[in-house]
Amino acid sequence: MNTSSNRRRSAVTAAAVAVLGLGTVSAWASNASAGETDGMVNTNPYVLNLYGEENADHGDAQRTPRNLVLSEFTSLNKVDWKQWGKGKAVGTADVTGNWCLETCQEKPLRGKVTLSDPKEVGGEMYYSSFTLKLAPGSGHYESEDLNRKHALPTP
Incomplete structure (x- = not known):
């Protein structure tokens, strides 16, 4: 199949996903591991994830x-990403x-996270900030993570 046919097929697939409501994360984000789609570089930012790392x-x-x-x-x-795009990412999760x-170790709290402020590092874009808002009824905690925007680690 030629490149023009591939682009048309990708556009039709993306339109079908949008119309059918099969996902709220963009087609670019759902194909994030590939890094490219039909020869076009994926411009959505990364997040540097230290999950499971012994050394930070x-x-x-x-x-x-x-x-x-x-x-x-x-x-x-258990993050459920509602949006992952060039400017920000928004999701809900257990906190x-x-x-x-x-x-919250035995019964995690629920919260809404927003990743923002993408910056270029080594030729790739990375989210560099986050905000976290706990769901109503979660209680009040004295923690800097819950009061304002914070920096995310970047490479």
């Missing part, structure tokens, strides 16, 4: 990770942290 000095560049370490204080599990050990 390196991590994996990922898009739409299911589990994500936001900081040394806070981690997300755990060292600021709520007794409460």
